[in-house]
Amino acid sequence: MANPVNPPRGMRDFLPADKARRxxxxxxxxxxxxxxxxDEIETPVVEDWSRLHAGLGGDNEKLSFSILKRGITSEALAAAAEAGDVEQLADLGLRFDLTVPLTRYYATHRAELPxxxxxxxxxxxxxxxxxQKGRYRQFVQADIDIIGEPGLLAEIELVTxxxxxxxxxxxxxxxIRVNDRRILFGLLAHCGFAPETHDRALIIVDKLDKIGVPGVVEELRELDAEAAERMGAVLEGAAPALAGDGIPLTREAIAAVLPDGAAEQGVENLSALGEAxxxxxxxxxxxxxxxTLVRGMGYYTGTIFEVAHPGxxxxxxxxxxxDGMVGRFLGQDVPAVGFSIGFERVVDLIELPETEGPDAVALVHDADVPFGELLALKxxxxxxxxxxxxxRRQKNxxxxxxxxEEQGFSRFANVRSGATSADELEFRVLGS
Structure with a gap:
């Protein structure tokens, strides 16, 4: 049974000092x-259930929280559960990322936006x-996105x-690890995987850091044994460079770890990005x-990024x-690219200075000081x-x-009845 005094599992309360730091x-x-x-925007915390389950969010769609329809009966619950039809039960859901709401926002307000x-x-x-550590059921994302710019300038602005x-x-x-989905699909085609197996193959390649090259090859064999061996050779060939200082974002370094002629368009894109x-x-x-960078979201069409940190x-x-995501709502493709900071993980890694702000003072008053005098001074x-x-003054x-002082106040003054101006008070520095 849940402890009634704790927040829901996977969610957190923040004390004032923690909140100020965040x-x-x-x-x-x-x-x-x-x-x-x-420019900062704001979208609702809920979206239509059908929009959140439109096949744009990858595995995150399976992790979304659905909101039951208003007035639903126990009989309807039982019938939908038996049929396995969640959409009979829910018409709204909590957003699982900020990209799906952004694309809906853009489709709604395009005429009013630049x-x-x-x-x-x-x-x-x-x-x-x-x-678990670093994974919560409620967490903050910090996203920037550029919609409407088809060229490399958008990626350059986001990375910088x-x-x-x-x-x-x-x-x-x-x-910042960088790849291009066109390179990934080009590698799969070069190795001999049939186009209809590409999405499944990328899901397997995305497990590389967990199961290693042998594990990836073993699972890829279920799709095509010969192609799996070729992909294994590519991954093994890139391993030494990845284990060292990494692969520079230059045409020469990129070409050195890819089969000849594989995904030339993606290579050109990344080499130009590296030069810029x-x-x-x-x-x-x-x-x-x-x-080897895949990123699990199925909506990515070109450049992909991921930030690694040793801590x-x-x-x-x-x-x-x-690029294809906005068109799902608008009926017309619009180029788009975004970059998200995982705030919860970042804030746990950094040491922030004491928060700066106005001079914080406490008026420590006797119990008999009239409210009017206290409010006038404040x-x-x-x-x-x-x-x-x-x-209020305490014995201790x-x-x-x-x-x-722990709560961020720097000075205090004792207030007794009769004080008519703050200039009459003697402020002392806390901790001195």
Whole structure:
């Protein structure tokens, strides 16, 4: 039985100090993204059930939380359960990412938006994950997307903005791994996999870090034994470079680990991206080619990214180009590409300075000070730009002062009846 005093499993409460720290980090991310020309939007936390299960979200669709239709009866529940038809039960669901809502938003408001739309979305999403370290059922994503730009400039803007955000958060040692879905499909075709098996083959290749090359080859054999062996040879050939300093994002380095002539369009795209980013990234962030990078979402059509950090066992960000997704809602394809920072993982890796803000002072008052006098003093200090808290005097003043200092207050003043102006108060520095 669930403990009634704890939050739901896989979700968390945040104490004031934790909340302030998170908001400070989010403020850094927002500031960088706005400086790069992106505009923040907001979408509802719920979307139509059919939209969330339209085949765009990959495995995340299986993890979505559905909302039961209003007024549904127990008989209807039983009938739908027996039929295995969830859509009879639910017409809405909690969003499992921010990309599906964004594409619906763009289709709704296209006439009111610029031809090339640069969006920021920073908000919670929900997935029915099995809770564990770094995985929660409610978590924050920090996304930037560019819709309407078909060229490489969009990828360049996303990588440079995201890398600066990571650097300003103090996250050193990040590697942005890059691949192109066209390279992946080109490799599969080169190895001999039939087109109808490509999606299944990529799901298997995506398990590489868990089951290794032998495991991938073994599972690929079920699709095509000879093609599986050829793919295994490609993966084994790339392994030494990936295990070292990584594969530079240059035409020569990319070509060295790919079969001749495989996916030339994707190679050209990535080499141009690498050339544009050379010298443009902040210290502590590198970009590398990874031919094994898949990204599980089926909507990716071109460049894909993933951010690795030595302090995390999972990626701390990712994204890619999804040119066909907006068209599912609009009836007309629109180029789009996005990059998401996994905020929960990032915030656990960084050491943030004490949050900056207005001078925070506490007015420690006697019990007999009239409310009117207290409020007048507080209003005067607030008008001067201070953060002010009223605290009743306690017998154990040491405990009180330690607590308010821990909560971010820097000074305090004792208030007794008769004080008419804040200038009459003697403020003392906490901790001195």
């Amino acid at each position: 908001e400070h980090a989010l403020g850094i991310i927002r500031g960088v993204y706005r400086a790069h020309g992106f 031809p090339v739309f640069r969006a920021i979305q920073i908000a919670p999403v929900w997935r029915a994950e099995r809770p 903005a995201t890398s600066q955000a990571l650097a300003e958060l103090g996250l050193q040692g990040c590697v 980013l050379a010298g443009a990234l902040p210290a502590g962030v590198e970009v590398r080619f990874d031919p 995390s066992g999972s990626s701390v960000g990712g994204g890619g180009r999804y 209003r005067e200090l607030v008008d001067r730009g201070h953060r002010v808290r009223l605290e 003043m040491k405990t009180l002062l330690a607590r308010i």
